[in-house]
Amino acid sequence: MSESVLVVGGGLVGALIALRLAEAGLPVRVLDRDHPGAESSSAGAGILAAQSEAIESGPILELGLASRALHATLNQELIGLTGGGSGYRQNGTLIPTTEGDHADHLAAHLWQRTRGLRLESLDASATRALAPGLHARFTSGVFFPEDASVDPPKLMASAIEAAARKGVQFEHGATVREVMQSSGRVTGVRTDHATRSAEVVVLCAGAWSEQVAGALDDSQQIRPARGQLAELALSPVPFGPVLFAGGGYLLPRSDGRVCVGSTMEMVGFARGTTAAGIRTLLDRAIDAVPALGDAEVTRTWSSFRPRSPDGLPFVGGLGVHGLYVAAGHHRSGILLAPITAEIVRDLIVDGRRHRLLDAIAPERFRKHRPG
Ligand SMILES: Cc1cc2nc3c(=O)[nH]c(=O)nc-3n(C[C@H](O)[C@H](O)[C@H](O)COP(=O)(O)OP(=O)(O)OC[C@H]3O[C@@H](n4cnc5c(N)ncnc54)[C@H](O)[C@@H]3O)c2cc1C
Structure with a gap:
C-alpha cells in the first residue's frame, strides 16, 4: 500500500499538520502507537502565554504571537467543522x-x-x-x-475530528520503529507489524521522537x-x-x-x-x-x-527528500501547534520556507560545529 503522507504521532502537532496537508489535497494517514491525543497535548494546561512568558524579543516571541492569533481563528474553524471548538478564551x-x-x-x-x-x-x-x-x-x-487559553482535551478532540472530516485516516496502536529511506529519499516507515510506503513522512512523536530510528541525529536530542x-x-x-x-x-x-x-x-x-x-x-x-x-x-x-537542548522545537526537513520533523515544542507546544502546522504545510506543499524557520530548523546545532 502506498501512502502519500504518513504522520508519525497524533498529538496536537501531528493532528494539525495532518489537517492542513489534507486541506491542501494530500492523502494523509496518522500513525499513533496509542491513540491520537493520548499524551502531552491532552495533558497540558493550555495557556497561550505568548507575552507573559517572553522576556526578550526574537523568533520564539514572533512564532508565539503568530500562533496565538491563529488559535482564535482555529477555534472558529473547529466550531464550524465539528461544533466543538477548542475552549479558546482571551482572558489574559x-x-x-x-x-x-x-x-x-x-x-x-x-x-x-x-x-x-x-x-x-x-x-x-x-x-x-x-x-x-x-x-x-x-x-x-x-x-x-x-494572552489567552484553551482547553486541551477539547481542542485535541476537535482537531482529530476536523482532520478526519477532511479525509485524514487515523490509526491507533501503530508503533513506528524506523523511518525507511533509499538513495536520499524517504520510502516509508516500519511499524511493529508491517512496512508502510510513503512519499512523505513527518515525525511528530513528541517526547518519544528520538526512539524512532532513521530520522534524528545525535545533535537533535529530545x-x-x-x-x-x-x-x-x-x-x-x-x-x-x-x-x-x-x-x-x-x-x-x-x-x-x-x-x-x-x-x-x-x-x-x-x-x-x-x-x-x-x-x-x-x-x-x-x-x-x-x-x-x-x-x-x-x-x-x-x-x-518534549524538550530539545535549547528548548526550541525542531521543525523542518531532515536532509532526506520527503522526511520532515515537527517535535520538541517543550513548554509551548499547544501555543505553537497552529503556526507549526502552517510552516510544515508551506514547506511540503509549496517548498516555501517561513521567515522564522532558521531559528527552529533541525540542523541549527550541526551548523555551528567546527569544521
Ligand atoms: C504539565 C504540562 C503542562 C503544559 N502546559 C502547556 C501550556 O500551558 N501551553 C502550551 O503551549 N504547552 C503546554 N505544554 C506543552 C505541550 O503539551 C506539548 O509541547 C505539546 O503537547 C507537544 O505536542 P506533540 O504533538 O509534539 O506531542 P504529544 O502530544 O506528546 O503527542 C505525541 C504522540 O506521538 C505518539 N507516539 C509516540 N511515539 C510513537 C511511535 N514510535 N509511533 C507512533 N506514535 C508515537 C504518542 O502516542 C502521542 O500521541 C505542557 C506540557 C505539560 C507536560
Missing part, C-alpha cells in the same frame, strides 16, 4: 506583584511596547478587580490582555521533561485571568475548574504524580489565592514535555 494573563517586586516584573516586559504589544501596569484596585481572590500582599500587577498538574474545583473562581505566581500558574476554566501547574522534572519516562510534587503545586496555589484552600481536589496527573 496576570503577574500579581508586590510593592517590592512590581518594578522588576514591569521592567522585564516593558520592552514589548516598542514591539507594539499591549501590557498594563495595574494598581491595587485594578488588580483586585481582575482577581479579587488574590492574597492581600499583591497590591499591583502586570497584565497581558491579549528528552522528556515531566510536569505534574492538579485540578481544583471552586465556585465561583475568584480570578478571571491566568495567574503566574510563586513560580507556577493558576488557570481558571469557564466551568469552575482551576488547573494548577506545574513541576519540571528530568526523571525520564517515569509516569505518575508524587506527594512532594502535588504539595508544591497546592502550596503555591493557596499562597496566591487563599480561598483555594477550601477547593476540592478533583484530579492530579502528569505528562512529558
Whole structure:
C-alpha cells in the first residue's frame, strides 16, 4: 500500500499538520502507537502565554504571537467543522506583584511596547478587580490582555475530528520503529507489524521522537521533561485571568475548574504524580489565592514535555527528500501547534520556507560545529 503522507504521532502537532496537508489535497494517514491525543497535548494546561512568558524579543516571541492569533481563528474553524471548538478564551494573563517586586516584573516586559504589544501596569484596585481572590500582599500587577487559553482535551478532540472530516485516516496502536529511506529519499516507515510506503513522512512523536530510528541525529536530542498538574474545583473562581505566581500558574476554566501547574522534572519516562510534587503545586496555589484552600481536589496527573537542548522545537526537513520533523515544542507546544502546522504545510506543499524557520530548523546545532 502506498501512502502519500504518513504522520508519525497524533498529538496536537501531528493532528494539525495532518489537517492542513489534507486541506491542501494530500492523502494523509496518522500513525499513533496509542491513540491520537493520548499524551502531552491532552495533558497540558493550555495557556497561550505568548507575552507573559517572553522576556526578550526574537523568533520564539514572533512564532508565539503568530500562533496565538491563529488559535482564535482555529477555534472558529473547529466550531464550524465539528461544533466543538477548542475552549479558546482571551482572558489574559496576570503577574500579581508586590510593592517590592512590581518594578522588576514591569521592567522585564516593558520592552514589548516598542514591539507594539499591549501590557498594563495595574494598581491595587485594578488588580483586585481582575482577581479579587488574590492574597492581600499583591497590591499591583502586570497584565497581558491579549494572552489567552484553551482547553486541551477539547481542542485535541476537535482537531482529530476536523482532520478526519477532511479525509485524514487515523490509526491507533501503530508503533513506528524506523523511518525507511533509499538513495536520499524517504520510502516509508516500519511499524511493529508491517512496512508502510510513503512519499512523505513527518515525525511528530513528541517526547518519544528520538526512539524512532532513521530520522534524528545525535545533535537533535529530545528528552522528556515531566510536569505534574492538579485540578481544583471552586465556585465561583475568584480570578478571571491566568495567574503566574510563586513560580507556577493558576488557570481558571469557564466551568469552575482551576488547573494548577506545574513541576519540571528530568526523571525520564517515569509516569505518575508524587506527594512532594502535588504539595508544591497546592502550596503555591493557596499562597496566591487563599480561598483555594477550601477547593476540592478533583484530579492530579502528569505528562512529558518534549524538550530539545535549547528548548526550541525542531521543525523542518531532515536532509532526506520527503522526511520532515515537527517535535520538541517543550513548554509551548499547544501555543505553537497552529503556526507549526502552517510552516510544515508551506514547506511540503509549496517548498516555501517561513521567515522564522532558521531559528527552529533541525540542523541549527550541526551548523555551528567546527569544521
Ligand atoms: C504539565 C504540562 C503542562 C503544559 N502546559 C502547556 C501550556 O500551558 N501551553 C502550551 O503551549 N504547552 C503546554 N505544554 C506543552 C505541550 O503539551 C506539548 O509541547 C505539546 O503537547 C507537544 O505536542 P506533540 O504533538 O509534539 O506531542 P504529544 O502530544 O506528546 O503527542 C505525541 C504522540 O506521538 C505518539 N507516539 C509516540 N511515539 C510513537 C511511535 N514510535 N509511533 C507512533 N506514535 C508515537 C504518542 O502516542 C502521542 O500521541 C505542557 C506540557 C505539560 C507536560
